[in-house]
């Protein structure tokens with residue numbers, strides 16, 4: 001087991017993007033839940049806004065002025081902390097220098113990306129450096145993709161070892177998105193072709209599995225006989241993350257198949273969801289339409305407290321293998337912000353305080369943090385249960 005031992009650094013956890021909508025929630029969560037000895041810092045480009053966030057917190061925190069486009073400033077920040085959490089997105093636009101600084105400095109890195117192209121690019125550019133320096137680069141530490149990744153692992157843990165396994169996830173969500181999420185989501189839709197090309201390069205470069213097989217399948221549109229809901233393929237970053245965990249962990253068995261779907265509801269709702277997503281994809285490719293959509297959700301804006309209090313998510317997993325079948329659920333409140341800020345904060349605290357498997361390079365939450373993080377999330381109110 002390993003622990004992040006760079007304890008001679010000034011801070012345990014530095015949060016870049018603390019002045020944003022999600023960053024503000026993470027700052028508050030960390031200030032309220034980190035053990036008193038945990039040394040926290042807020043980082044960003046606007047000192048006055050950073051001071052204002054710091055003044056609203058229940059404990060003193062350090063302040064570091066840095067622009068996410070300044071490699072020297074980022075090198076200094078990465079060298080001063082054990083864990084760097086960043087919410088500066090869209091990550092494809094602004095994220096790479098932060099990953100580069102952490103990989104070089106051996107600093108554990110966490111983000112909230114849902115952008116598959118960013119994940120693949122960072123693997124190609126910085127995985128090898130991070131393996132060498134000992135940095136754990138853990139992407140997608142929010143609703144994308146922690147409930148799916150840890151939920152699939154929880155489901156696998158209920159099934160026999162050493163046999164082919166299939167896990168099918170059905171996702172239900174109800175919530176409102178922030179300006180940062182809208183910008184990232186439209187960016188992903190506009191760059192699908194480029195994203196697929198980068199993924200193809202990664203597939204060629206990444207060492208192939210020789211004695212095991214891992215597959216991610218989209219599944220067909222169909223009515224789920226258990227829930228009577230219509231299920232749709234959900235081509236988010238989540239199946240890529242779950243597949244990466246399955247590739248890295250032999251516990252997922254000799255032949256692992258994962259299917260990730262959205263549980264849309266009845267036929268009318270399903271048709272409306274499909275039509276809505278189709279229209280959004282079309283508009284995302286037209287810059288003026290994209291700009292108009294982003295004006296509806298400007299940077300820094302997000303759901304109100306009342307909207308967050310009414311939001312929820314549930315992911316139901318059906319796992320099968322070795323003649324056994326198990327149904328599990330991961331569930332919680334507002335997926336995008338209340339629970340996301342809890343998830344990434346608990347991941348940061350786990351990297352600092354828990355005994356974890358020895359890993360480095362680009363790793364998933366299941367691989368780097370696994371059961372230690374699941375226990376933390378359960379204690380923090382996120383449900384993992386066998387139904």
Ligand SMILES: NC(=O)c1ccc[n+]([C@@H]2O[C@H](COP(=O)([O-])OP(=O)(O)OC[C@H]3O[C@@H](n4cnc5c(N)ncnc54)[C@H](OP(=O)(O)O)[C@@H]3O)[C@@H](O)[C@H]2O)c1
Pocket residue numbers: 016017018019020021022023044045046049066067068069087088089090091094112113114140142143144145178179180181182184185298299300301302335336337340
């Ligand atoms: N995957 C998930 O489940 C999930 C959930 C929530 C959010 N997210 C992602 O998290 C990201 C942030 O979303 P958000 O709604 O919180 O965005 P936001 O409110 O617009 O916040 C963005 C933050 O980035 C900072 N920033 C931007 N450019 C910078 C630069 N050059 N140097 C330093 N700081 C810079 C901003 O600082 P200023 O205050 O100085 O402008 C602000 O603090 C998005 O990519 C979103 O997709 C993902």
